[in-house]
Amino acid sequence: MTAPSPSLWLRLKRLSLVTQIIIGLIAGIALALFAPEVAKSTSFIGKVFVSALKAVAPILVFVLVMASIANHKHGQETHIRPILFLYLLGTLAAAVVAVVASTLFPSSLVLATHDVAVTAPGGISEVLQSLLLSVVDNPVSALMNANFIGILAWAIGMGVAIRHAGDTTREVLGDLSNGVTLIVRLVIRFAPLGIFGLVASTLATSGFGALIGYVHLLAVLLGCMLFVALVMNPVIVFWKLRRNPYPLVITCLRESGITAFFTRSSAANIPVNLELSKRLGLHEDTYSVSIPLGATINMAGAAITITVLTLAAVHTLGIAVDIPTAILLSIVAAICACGASGVAGGSLLLIPLACSLFGIPSEIAMQVVAVGFIIGVLQDSAETALNSSTDVLFTAAACLGEDEKAQRLA
Template sequence: MFAKYRSVSLIVRILIGLVAGALLAVLLPAASAIGLLGQLFVGALKGIAPVMVFFLIASAISGYQQGGRNHFGSVIVMYLSATLLSAFAAVGASWLMPVRLVLPQAAKVAGGAPQSLAKVLEDLLTNAVTNPLAAIVNANYLAILFWALMIGFALRLTSKQTRTVVAELSGALTQVAQLIIEFAPFGILGLIYTTIRETGFAGVAKYGQLVLLLVGTMAFVYLVVYPLMVWAMTRQNPYPLTLWTLRVSGIPAFFTRSSAVNIPINLKACEKLGLNKASYAVSIPLGGSANSGGAAITVSVMTLAACATLGIHVSFPLALILCVLTALAATGASGIAGGSLLIIPMACSLFGISNDIAMQVVGIGFIIGVIQDSVETAVNSASDLLFTATAEYHDAAKAGKPVDIAAAVAQADGRTARAGAAAAEKA
């Protein structure tokens, strides 16, 4: 039965769960036990994700082969560039379509000096060296990344048997995460049921203009800015790969609302594309923290909306500083649902906005989070896959071995279809 269940595409199963959850919320609004499915799903994902990310990175670094073609340079450049360009796009969109929020205490503005970039860097570095066990418990992905890299390099000095054990443990944790994701349709059914039964979309409708600005900017970045980056790196039509990554990675991430827990899906997608495992085994987990274009958009738009509400003039130099600050801070955003919203007070402080007002903006973020955070996560997670593939194709072209991107995507779809057929036949 389980094999037959898996023979249906995960995306199709997710859509079925989405529809079923909405129908049950209308037909059985008192059956609160249905919502427990969503709580169990989210809890399981949050529980396994920090441990899995730690061992994935440590294992990949410990097995790193010096001199091999691992594409790290190209991947990191794309991650950081995408985050910064996303912040620029958000500032431009906010200037073209300013949004004013409803803040009960909008008259209060702090008179302190703006927070410096040095302070931002200090906070990021301090956060990165948190106790590693506490980092895993609290899902502090920046610290997890730091300690996984350090321990991974240290493991390179150990015996081959020790590194093999770490690699096998990493593989086992990934299998556990993949098993949890197989039950995503049931978790999504519970999440949608709870959302519609308790809040509906009344809260989101109240901030419709803000939602449109955020979602519109994210769509523009993923469908225009990122494809231009892919074209610049490969000189090929970027849309077959762009749309494929959005379908394969973006849709599941939209519902899980966590880049970290979407890592197994991205790893499997890289395998289907035939990418170099030595590269994607590191770049995909790394992207859960280092690639945060969606988070940069959220922080920039929400901060400038607060400025517009309070009547604060934002000059070009300050907007430029906001972009840099947001890009740096977004890189350290937690890879869990709602992680980027906690950066907003820091960005607001650049304009002298009090913490009380900033936290009201954060509260609005949680109200619209059912859409904002889902789209943000889809952008972040799908672009991890997009840039990992692009970096490898770029380096292959430089080495005189160009890859036809459209053909690679078609082959990946073919592998998916054959795997589904095999599972159906087995069932």
């Protein structure tokens, strides 16, 4: 007597999460093509999934970082410094790539008045002041508003303080961390369904008609991001590991970049990156800090967006750019990118800051921001995918590189 074949549901459960996400992606595209009205109604599913990720991310970061530091044993190795160096190097390199690409393939914009309500910072000092105020934010307010800079500051402070508490207190904190992690894993299991809703509703509602007029600009933006993801980042990882970087690069793009592309939020993708870091066998004491930190300061995609759109405005207005100014723009874009928020469209609000280098008035700069919102369907998705996948990539490269270095010295 033959055993009954497993149901479709059981077969789907046996597939890897990435395979399930791809199935959800294909199903969402098909629904948007053949039943657009039905597809529009699936937006609620996508919103629920993204909201669940955003809801769990602040408390996860707070508890996980605090527990990691509190339970850290003296003499236990962490690799935060090399990761920070890779974050800053990658962001600056992305800005340089964007300057070169914008010089070789200049873009022109149709600058007109757009009714887009945005509030941009007035200068680099204002960005730095904002970051400092975020650090000293009220912890309850930081958790409520997903201020990850403030959450990290309080988690680190509380973690250091609790290191001197009794063993029972640290064990309770460890159990709390495990409990929050289980909730996160449950949320991530619904990623295929959430991405199905996001893809179907986005394609059915927005389409790509609004992007036709900005094909060249989009091509430069996406080309820079692909170059950084597939060439520049692998070069940096090869320099760190001295071996073929592409297996690690592809894994990070596939398992982190896909979800980040559709959630369009580095902050919302933090739980996904933490789970991937665990599967890669990285140091929990390291990635529990570096991943949330990367969501706030590792912004290669944001640096590209700021640089390309700023130089598009410069080219449109006929302003000459010399090499020293281009270098300065790269540095400013990298600094601005570190101040970009971890939510959809955060980098666009920092474009006027970069435009001020060339004396471009805020009225015109805001029109450039509006162009960014028009092409945001693809630009912001690709930017977030690059930002978030690079968080895991550089964390893994630093951890593996330092481990191999220690083994050679042993």
